[in-house]
Amino acid sequence: MPELPEVEAVCQKLRRDALGALILRARMLRKRNRALEARVRGRRIRAIERRAKNVLIHLDGDWSLRVHLRMTGNLYVIADARHLPATARAWFELEGHSGLIFDDPRALGVIEIHRTDDLAALLGNLGPEPLSRAFTAETFVSRARQSSTPAKVYLMNQEKVAGLGNIYAAEALHRARIHPARAMNRISSRKLTALHGEIVAVLRHAVKSACRAYSGPGSYNSEENFPVAVYGREGLPCPVCGRGVQRIRQAGRSTYYCPGCQR
DNA sequence: AACACGACCTGGTAGC
DNA sequence: TGCTACCAGGTCGTGT
Numbered sequence: 562m563p564e565l566p567e568v569e570a571v572c573q574k575l576r577r578d579a580l581g582a583l584i585l586r587a588r589m590l591r592k593r594n595r596a597l598e599a600r601v602r603g604r605r606i607r608a609i610e611r612r613a614k615n616v617l618i619h620l621d622g623d624w625s626l627r628v629h630l631r632m633t634g635n636l637y638v639i640a641d642a643r644h645l646p647a648t649a650r651a652w653f654e655l656e657g658h659s660g661l662i663f664d665d666p667r668a669l670g671v672i673e674i675h676r677t678d679d680l681a682a683l684l685g686n687l688g689p690e691p692l693s694r695a696f697t698a699e700t701f702v703s704r705a706r707q708s709s710t711p712a713k714v715y716l717m718n719q720e721k722v723a724g725l726g727n728i729y730a731a732e733a734l735h736r737a738r739i740h741p742a743r744a745m746n747r748i749s750s751r752k753l754t755a756l757h758g759e760i761v762a763v764l765r766h767a768v769k770s771a772c773r774a775y776s777g778p779g780s781y782n783s784e785e786n787f788p789v790a791v792y793g794r795e796g797l798p799c800p801v802c803g804r805g806v807q808r809i810r811q812a813g814r815s816t817y818y819c820p821g822c823q824r
Numbered sequence: 825a826a827c828a829c830g831a832c833c834t835g836g837t838a839g840c
Numbered sequence: 841t842g843c844t845a846c847c848a849g850g851t852c853g854t855g856t
Contacts, residue, residue, distance in 0.1 A: 564849055614850075631850045633834080648834090667834045669850070710826070719851085726849055781849075792849090813829060815847085828856085837847080 565724030566767035570775035578638035582655040613723035623677045634670035637777035687723040698757040705745040713741035728792045733759045740823045791817040
């Protein structure tokens with residue numbers, strides 16, 4: 562479900578609610594994982610960071626949890642650890658009876674424990690963080706020009722840009738006026754540079770919206786605050802030109818775009 | 825190398 | 841109401 566902005570909101574809230582907390586015990590609820598349960602017991606949460614759509618929870622003793630929320634995952638602290646949601650995947654009892662919950666109705670998410678030192682290799686294939694200095698227009702454009710992949714599919718590839726998903730890839734392409742099926746190496750450098758800027762702008766805006774809207778349990782309603790132009794709006798008028806938004810299928814996913822604006 | 829597709833899971837909703 | 845079909849903000853492995 563969540564893309565970079567929603568995962569960022571999860572991390573920021575988790576820092577407020579769980580940083581420094583001691584894990585008294587853990588329980589994997591769907592499928593037992595005794596190694597993980599034993600390894601986190603008695604450790605304190607020392608840092609929480611996001612890398613692409615992964616939540617990294619660093620513990621004492623150079624152990625780290627990697628959580629990927631995939632489509633429906635969520636990670637939050639509840640005041641009373643006994644009140645588990647029915648869809649909880651994992652439960653970490655913290656000091657003071659509170660609980661860190663990995664909630665995941667569709668059970669597509671991932672939770673693993675690794676030596677902190679091993680994370681770099683594990684996540685080594687991910688592309689640059691789009692909100693970091695490493696994501697420059699120059700490197701984005703030069704890499705893009707070497708690929709014949711359709712623009713939307715390219716943007717969804719985590720090895721090219723880390724953290725974009727179906728919504729914000731579509732929105733960035735709409736703002737840059739690029740057709741989602743256009744091969745990257747057939748887009749001008751000028752337009753690719755514009756696309757780079759729109760990726761950053763869309764994500765910055767969406768992070769703010771997601772952080773404002775997110776409150777823990779429940780869904781990510783960032784759409785309430787982030788004004789989507791095309792995503793999920795098949796048949797509705799494009800807010801820029803008024804033409805009907807179209808939906809096509811790319812790599813098994815729905816892509817929304819405006820046939821008037823995007824060429 | 826680059827792409828499409830199914831698998832992984834569950835739940836919500838539209839249509840008959 | 842009850843059934844079916846299809847949809848969903850992600851990623852991986854396999855096949856062409």
